[in-house]
Amino acid sequence: MKTYNVFKTFRFEIKDLSKTKMRDLNKTFVQAEMSFYKALELCKEDAEKMLLIDDKKERKSESFKLAKKLQAIVKPLPFSSALKSSVIEGVKAQVLSYVELTLSGQDATYPTKLDQDYDFEYWMDILINSCDVETENLARDEMSKSKVKELRPLTFEKYRTTDGFMILDNGDGRLFAFLNLWGAKDKRARKLEIDMVDTRTGEQFVKKTSTGLLLPLKCGEHQVEGLRNGQAKTAKLVKRGDRYFLMVSVAFEVEARTPEYVLGIDRGIEEIATYTVRDHTGKVVDKGSFSGVQLREHQRKMELAQKNNQRVGKKRIKGWSDYTTNLMHNLSNEIVKVADKYSAQVVIEDLTNIKNNPKMKRKTGARKSNFRRMLSRQQYGRLEFMLEYKLKSVGLPPAKDVLAAGTSITCPKCGNYDKENRLTRDTFKCKVCDYTEHADIVGAINIAGKFINFEAIKTKLKKGKPMPDEFKYNNWLKNNLTL
Numbered sequence: 151m152k153t154y155n156v157f158k159t160f161r162f163e164i165k166d167l168s169k170t171k172m173r174d175l176n177k178t179f180v181q182a183e184m185s186f187y188k189a190l191e192l193c194k195e196d197a198e199k200m201l202l203i204d205d206k207k208e209r210k211s212e213s214f215k216l217a218k219k220l221q222a223i224v225k226p227l228p229f230s231s232a233l234k235s236s237v238i239e240g241v242k243a244q245v246l247s248y249v250e251l252t253l254s255g256q257d258a259t260y261p262t263k264l265d266q267d268y269d270f271e272y273w274m275d276i277l278i279n280s281c282d283v284e285t286e287n288l289a290r291d292e293m294s295k296s297k298v299k300e301l302r303p304l305t306f307e308k309y310r311t312t313d314g315f316m317i318l319d320n321g322d323g324r325l326f327a328f329l330n331l332w333g334a335k336d337k338r339a340r341k342l343e344i345d346m347v348d349t350r351t352g353e354q355f356v357k358k359t360s361t362g363l364l365l366p367l368k369c370g371e372h373q374v375e376g377l378r379n380g381q382a383k384t385a386k387l388v389k390r391g392d393r394y395f396l397m398v399s400v401a402f403e404v405e406a407r408t409p410e411y412v413l414g415i416d417r418g419i420e421e422i423a424t425y426t427v428r429d430h431t432g433k434v435v436d437k438g439s440f441s442g443v444q445l446r447e448h449q450r451k452m453e454l455a456q457k458n459n460q461r462v463g464k465k466r467i468k469g470w471s472d473y474t475t476n477l478m479h480n481l482s483n484e485i486v487k488v489a490d491k492y493s494a495q496v497v498i499e500d501l502t503n504i505k506n507n508p509k510m511k512r513k514t515g516a517r518k519s520n521f522r523r524m525l526s527r528q529q530y531g532r533l534e535f536m537l538e539y540k541l542k543s544v545g546l547p548p549a550k551d552v553l554a555a556g557t558s559i560t561c562p563k564c565g566n567y568d569k570e571n572r573l574t575r576d577t578f579k580c581k582v583c584d585y586t587e588h589a590d591i592v593g594a595i596n597i598a599g600k601f602i603n604f605e606a607i608k609t610k611l612k613k614g615k616p617m618p619d620e621f622k623y624n625n626w627l628k629n630n631l632t633l
């Protein structure tokens with residue numbers, strides 16, 4: 151049986167903390183924060199050095215040296231092993247993000263602890279809640295562009311008491327987190343006898359240690375079930391005002407489903423995207439669009455803000471990048487919802503065109519759309535990634551690409567291929583069979599159709615030989631697809 155591995159993040163609030171524990175915890179946060187920025191400062195010259203290296207391989211070997219240097223920096227610190235590696239990994243990732251951004255020509259500043267900037271908190275939230283590497287990297291990149299305010303989370307990469315964290319059950323359903331926070335000789339070290347159930351194995355866990363704290367967790371059925379069905383992998387402790395939260399990343403195995411339907415998606419003109427669901431005979435069982443209303447409204451506001459900003463000479467537009475990221479999250483969620491409902495294979499246009507610089511001239515025949523205006527090449531890559539991740543989490547395979555050439559002017563009913571079929575921007579009316587439909591929907595029907603076509607003929611194609619005419623999409627669909 152094929153399975154997919156997916157991660158979900160569960161949030162637990164830490165409750166009923168004694169004053170002593172809270173004081174020790176706060177001190178740990180401040181210490182980790184200071185060490186992070188101190189270490190970051192000490193690595194600034196290494197970052198500048200990396201900027202001068204053209205060769206990727208050489209840069210990589212520099213980053214190994216950086217990790218070694220960081221190990222030496224944190225070694226004498228009064229921390230637990232977990233927090234030492236948290237500082238090392240955090241600084242390394244931040245330095246590399248700065249280097250990558252600067253080398254790609256973006257406006258990055260070497261992060262130092264300064265006064266607050268508007269969207270730092272937003273990206274901090276994303277970093278804390280992210281459950282995939284890509285989103286974490288994105289958040290780090292954005293944080294490199296802004297200044298710093300909140301205390302950084304403490305991260306725990308291993309599930310064990312010696313240098314990580316564990317989630318334990320005291321036997322009557324109350325959950326506790328053990329966090330490795332300091333060395334055994336630290337002033338804060340107090341003897342602890344753990345005798346609880348390990349939520350990961352369900353077995354009794356007995357251990358004496360003094361290198362951390364056992365913290366009571368507040369949680370509902372949702373979190374308990376998450377821990378029961380998955381495996382806790384990593385954790386982040388977050389401080390928000392006087393409250394503490396533990397974000398636990400849990401790994402799940404999801405059974406792979408065999409798609410029964412094909413969900414074709416086209417980027418729209420009116421809406422951000424349209425879709426159709428077809429079965430393998432071609433029958434359209436559902437169609438619709440993913441809302442562009444909010445998008446257009448926001449776009450207007452953004453354009454207005456940009457004009458105002460230009461007037462007063464401000465360079466950056468607040469909230470734009472936040473918006474597109476949210477948009478991609480929403481869009482991918484909407485797509486996955488439909489795919490999940492029909493157990494469908496998602497098919498999208500091969501967006502080689504969109505992946506180019508938006509300022510580049512359109513290829514002949516390529517269409518203008520909101521989608522393209524909204525998403526840069528980099529952002530589109532992220533959308534694809536989010537989509538893959540979210541599809542996996544419902545047991546569905548990643549989206550497949552088809553070439554979109556001709557999909558907006560081919561009649562999905564009779565196969566007639568003619569520019570004149572596109573009556574207006576919005577209306578498709580076939581010159582031969584009078585089939586009429588919204589132009590965006592026709593695109594989505596054909597994108598799904600092209601995939602059905604490809605699946606049917608792919609084994610019949612001979613390598614190095616041109617595709618026989620009867621296999622070409624518009625000819626093939628005449629005899630093989632019914633709407």
Ligand SMILES: [Zn+2]
Nearest residue numbers: 561564580583
């Ligand atoms: Zn027709």
